[in-house]
Amino acid sequence: MKTAAEIMDADVPAVSPDADARAAIELLAKTEMGAIPVVDSERKVVGIVSESDLILSDEQADLHMPHYLNIMGGVVFVGSMKGFEERLNKAFATKVSELMTPDPVVVRTDEGAESVARTIAEKHHNHLPVVDGEGRLAGLVTRADALSALVSG
Helix, strand or coil: CCCCCHHHCCCCCCEEEEEEHHHHHHHHHHHHHCCEEEEECCCCEEEEEHHHHCCHHHHCCCCCCCCCEEEECCEEEEECHHHHHHHHHHHHEEEEHHHHHEEECECCCEEHHHHHHHHHHHHHEEEEECCCCCEEEEEEHHHHHHHHHHHHC
């Protein structure tokens, strides 16, 4: 049976808890993995940020484009763009530590794929950070990775 180290994606970017939301959004867009680990200065996993964590909170839900008119091929905003820009900047300035799921479920590099698949199923997660013996990020394993390993043996 394969281990987590053999089925994980080792080339996984990570983000610091002190980074702003924009950094997490950019990494998520580049990786197309749906989640990225959050690591401290020693690369120890302290959280995970998924696409669903980036959904605007109720407080930020009023972040709508100002009304506009299309006049002779040009866009004229009705109302203040300044207020919109301030709210947008505030949303992007949110720290990753405020968005992440802290102390995420992790698996060790030496865990078997069957154990990894069981953990994913029991915890209802799609992504699990894989850590070495010291808790440092080694990679990320997805539900698809685990299922593929079970099917292929």
